[in-house]
Amino acid sequence: MLSILLLSVFGIANLFLGFLKNRQILFVGAILFVLITFGANLVEWGNPLDFGASINKGMMATDKTSVLFTAVLLFTAFLIMPLSQNYIQDKEAQPAEYYAILLFSLVGAVMMVSYESLLMLFVGIEILSISMYVLTGANKRNNRSNEAAMKYFLQGSFATGIFLFGVALLYGSTGGFSLSKIQEYVSSTPNISPMLYLGLMFTLVGMLFKVSIAPFHFWTPDVYDGAPTLFTTFMSTIVKTAGFAALFKLLSSSFGNVYGYWQTGFITLSALTIVVGNLTAVYQQSFKRMMAYSSISHAGYLLLAVTAFNERSSSAILFYSLSYSLATVCAFGVLMLVSAKNHNEEYNSFNGLAKSNPFLALVMTIAMLSLAGIPLTSGFFGKLWIFISAFERGMYWVMVIAALMSAVGLYYYFKVIIAMYLKEPHSKETDTKIEVPTPYIIALLIGTILTVVLGLLPDTIFGLLK
């Protein structure tokens, strides 16, 4: 709860900081705000601050899981913020607004991991989504950015409509919005009304859209590709983590008793998502677009953890989203630097990077290895945990598909590594060294070191939810 309050206050404070001439203060301020919130959130571990029922009215609750997910969200935001440095120099950009919107969107994300009522979930999703619609179009002189924002907004609103429709049906059949009320109805009613099933289906479809599960993923590549890379990073990490945490919370606290109803569909969808995401990513020429499809495939793996639905699931989702976020931030961070110099987001803009910038090449390599799930990186244990929890459910065939598709994943992740280490740069111009600003170095170093450390000692995270 504390983090929501702080983020809202800081968001407004940031808008006012925008009046200052010195944009550097804004930059440092925004990072500091996120860090303070991160610390405040950890304070709530063990002694949650929920203001009692008279104020809270059972709308939100802070528990260990929500604190951990909030920590992942805030930490990811903390890593992304330093990558925004180029907006400080850019005269056209409006950093004060961007930072404020980012902080507000985090409010939505935190709501999505600590809601107790479907209304709060809806509000959280909307806060997050509307912020994202705006940020997607942040680059207002770029047609593709505008197109992406429009696409995202239209399809996103449509999905929200479906979600809200589902919530209405759930309300109609159970008589309440709160998770406990729905749980009570589902577990105690002998003949569950078909309206609940229909409502659940609509609700889930709305949420699956937000986390880009096939066949609701068609917006993802265009939006990710069109949005400024900084906000693509934000979208593919924060939105996904919050979305899956919300999805799992909804299902585990209210719909465990009708597991049989949604299980088959979820297994099929996750297999479909993994296959579609991986196979389409193979054919991409643009690195950024590849990352969009790869994020779809990672959503498939996360959905697998949701479907496994046992005591390991929530730590699997937590660990996977953390390691995925770390690697994604690193990959996009390097992409931003490379594309700023080469004005190109294709694979071949990475050619020869290892010679001119060994540090960036190493960061990218570790990020790619982690995304591909190679041991000694956190991505491996993320995948392993999902495999283990899916095995406990006996979902063998999906596991085989998921594992084979990881081999396909290697193909496109390694294309970058090959370009960096084994190919010659195109021209003299692209061979020059990229100046890496200090905030980038810090963010990328933290991300990379954590990826390796979690790849060696995963229990630091797994142990927390035990």
Added chain:
Amino acid sequence: MTLWLVLIPLIASLIVFFIRNEQAKRIALLFSCLELILGVYLVAQFDPLKKLQFETNFSWIASAGINFHLGIDGIGILPVILTVLLVPFIILSAFETKYEKPNVFYGLILLMQASLVGVFTAQGAFAYYLFWEGALIPVYFLAAIWGGENRIRVTFKFFIYTVFGSLLMLIALVYMYMQTPGSHSDELQAFYALGLSKNTQYIIFIGLFIAFAIKMPVFPFHTWQPDTYTISPTPATMLLSGIMLKMGIYSVIRWLLPVTPTAVWDNSTIVMTLAIIGLIYGAIIAIQQKDIKRLLAYSSFSHVGLMVAGIFAFNHVGLQGAMIQMLAHGINVVGLFFVVDIIQRRTGTRNLADLGGITQSAPVLTVLFAIIMLGSVGLPLTNGFVGEFMLLIGIFKFSYLNFAVMPLAIAISVGVLAGSTLIFGAVYMLRMFQGVMFGEKTLKTAEFKDVTVSEALVLVPLAILVLVMGVAPNIFIKLSEPATKELLDFVISKINK
């Protein structure tokens, strides 16, 4: 203690990465010698009659009951000896060639050594898998960065191929882990204690066997191998064929036989057929080769076939023969690839047609090359003879015992066909030796210098080892014999159940 065996090369590789000049190779050699000394010390302390020794065991992922457990026993000791013994020679052999970015080059070799030792000593499935993949990444970069023609395509195929296998293995390991009782354990001993049903064993067998078969490689999973061996820089080729290949063989003995005995028993005829096809197929292609490095690649493929056949023969002689042959083949193949490297460096070619008459100007090289070559052919009193002889006895025994289950003609032909490896091996090896060393001098071999001191430092010890192992194989057999016996008895008792 075993932990240090992994840590020394690991720390060394990190140090070497930061030494950005030619000194890197000397530091690397120093550390690999330190590792060798520790290895020799451990072997001296090793008691073949005891089980796991020099253990390192601490809780790694407590929430899942996963320990980080290393140790050496009779099965692991020979591959560990092989690894600590060969890496100093591999590093020394690279001294005369100038590699760009030597710090990365030698750092990767040491990183590879750390992972290889880890694979051979890991007693838990997930640590084992970690090292297994950890061995792949350095060798991929070694081959891809410093490799020859077409290196990007060839190494990429190699990488995807082997990782595909590893993922199947991972599924099998996770599956077994989930079968263990209670709060689960990934310990090897816990896997041994599982009484898996026949169907389960079959599923696990398929997953593990494909992974190992790709790594070794066994026919028909070998298509990555000749190209990768040929284009890799020689030290990487040595690592691949000298040590990494043994990861597959070792894993079959350690992780496949005792865990899925019934499935192995039921499929032994199929595997043996594949192994023998590979053995003959590899040998026939080797005879046709003009490029001597490629010839050695196929000969390596052919030798693996024999070792696999020996393991699946289900008797003690065959199994022990495979253990010894692992060591012998590693030593021989490193020596042979080094000779090829020397010849290529001096003449700029590996083509048999362009070579000849080297013996006239390089008598020392001729003698050393001959000893190692004869070891590979399997002449008595060399190391190759001991291993191959034991393997062939094992395979003959297998076909003899299977008279009842399969037609007489097939049973006999299995033994005879496997035995043909000795003849084929002699044909391609002697053909190569003759073509390279004897005959008229060619333009390219006109001025051929004999071995330098640093080259002799590699070849002389290897040649001595070939002879020592050939004359007194008992030194090595004794180290692993009790363990292989116990393992085999365990496997056979499990089948009968």
